[in-house]
Amino acid sequence: MHALVSQGRFAEAHAVVDDAFVERNGSAGYLLRAWVLAQEQRPADARDAVDWALAIAGPAEAADVFVLAGVVLLAMDEPHAALTAALRASGTDPDGWEPKVLLSDVYRRLGRPADAVAAARRAAAMAPHEVEAHVALARSLWAERGFLGRIPRRSRAEHRAAARRALALGAAPGQLVAPRGGALFGGVGLALFAAVQLYRVGTGDTWGLLAAGVGLAVAVVLVVMAARTGARRTGVSALARITGIRATVRTELVGDPWLWRIAAVRTALLMPLPALVTTGLVADRAWQGHPVPAWAATLLAVAGLTGVSALVLAVPWWYGGMYARRILRYGGFVRTQLTVVGLLAGGTLALAVRGAAVSGLWAAAAVAHFVWTVGGWLTGAVLVSRFHALRRRELFST
Template sequence: MSDSYEYLVRAKALADDRRAAEAREAVDWALAHAEGDDVDVLVLAGVILLILGDAHAALSVALRAAQAEPDGWEPQVLIADASRFLERIPDAVAAGRRAVALAPDEPEAQIALWRALAEFRTIRGVPKQIRAELAATARRAEELGVDPDQFTKPSLWLKLIPFAVAFGLIRLASGWALAAVLVIGALLGAALWLLQAHRSGATASGRVQSMRALSRTEIAHDPAKSRTAVINITACLPLLPFVATAFPCAAASDGDPWSTWSVTFAVGGAVVVLLLAARAVRWWYGEEFLRRELVPSRPAALHLGAVALLLGGTLALSLAGTTSTDWWLALVIGHFLWLFTGLGLSVGLLARDQRRRGALPRG
């Protein structure tokens, strides 16, 4: 038995005793001294990281294990479980299916697939193909001796509670009150994230580094993940002109235009946000991804072109001193149209990529 495995056995005992910091230290030592192809060590380390609540680190380790043993079913189970914890349900389903295909007689593989399928949702609900596969997976797992009590579906209503609360606050609050609610919510979310990092035995900066390392690993080894990252990043771009220049356009269409300096400030602020976002993407994913994957991509060209037209059109009308409400109304409509069209385009591209990876049914 290797020293790394012995350390992980100790880490498991520490994690069970809720001594997260010591358990995490043992896991990190084991991973640092493990051989690259020691899949048993990697899988056990990933399981302990899941117990500690650090699904990002667990998924990173699972990907290492899958790369070391492409035909191993245990790394695929770990990928499925970690992806499910991270709400990456299509990825969890795809990994669960790979695990079952590699080891159809392993109960753990069937359970991993069932749990991923049970979390699967689309805009139209649970697809029929998924429901049929869910039932078939449960039957097969029971045939292999799995306790039927494990097959309890998660409550969808519990997941809808935060959205219901948010909707109620938006309906009741307005102006500064709504802004205060959003700020308080952001602070509470940050505090919860820090608490989760502490409970996992990691520092806040260490957890950020773990998340960034996982993102870079995924796009480096999976072109589909790289495409997904491009789509996710560009999906935010329709919000930029809407937030920056839709309001001055709406005011001008009502006959109460903003001053040229105010419009220039709004457009300049949007450009600064765009540049800062580019720097953040480069820091998170790396210079290579920004230069070779994101900037030349069709989604980026389309979205950036629309942003330039809306921001530039607003600034041009303001500089020209246009008083015709028709022109301003046309820009307002353009902002709304692109907001929904751009977001819808991103959703469609993501769905197409998921179907290509086999995570979504085609029917």
């Protein structure tokens, strides 16, 4: 089959996976058809075939069916949907190494190297003579590279051993290097950070507001372009992709108590951002000697508080009611952030309405916005890193 498609002989491939073949082979037949359609760059038809395969797959379906579904979905750039298939494959065959390899590949594409390493280690332990298991381990360890592009010291010896073993079993050197996932979120985060900083280069109110607006617009455009690109590549609408990701996130929360704790910290850390780019902008411009009119400050304050409210309302929509209650109550993080954000926005608005001309007051307001936001990010980074370390310890001990 692969030889037929790789040579561009799609007619022969379609002849093999005709309706009769699909009817005889059920889920496996649909998945083979999906793979052929994906090679033909027909994402909508390919995804339709995958959905049919998973819909008719029974509880006792062979793990190979779900593994193949995951491989096809990864090829279509649908890692969250592939994760669902990989989890079903692993549940169907807990002692199988191939589902663990698929899990490792999916987690790496999702930018979760610790999970990828844990899954690949299990695969290599289950199948010490299978080249794919050691390739997956080498790739997942390579994906742990830090900002400077170096593998952490604790993983270097294991990476060398996995790479040597994979090469000895016949792997090509190029198979051992794979890009890290999660680039989209890094790009969006960078755009948001640029939005916060851009307004400082303005020489007056108009240029400062324009620069901030452009920065935020860039972030929005990145998200929209990514969603549309994914829709074209997979044949699934942006809304359907988001719904599928949400379902996968909720599913993972059920089996991993650390994930909702990490989600609680990250949710709290997002709270000051709307205030930073609204009332923080007002305070900074006034500090620089370009005060914003009271009506504009009021609109920006309302916009910031509306953004915070939207974040709070998005938590139950994304995580579900049960986990939303845990996230919003965990450690008082969200309540603390809401209180401080309200004080920052309210204090800045009061200064604008009063027409305060004291530079020190505006400086204090601007610095408070910046310090609270960035300080919270640093504190949250430490907490999330700690939670990941504890979670990694549990993953690697099982």
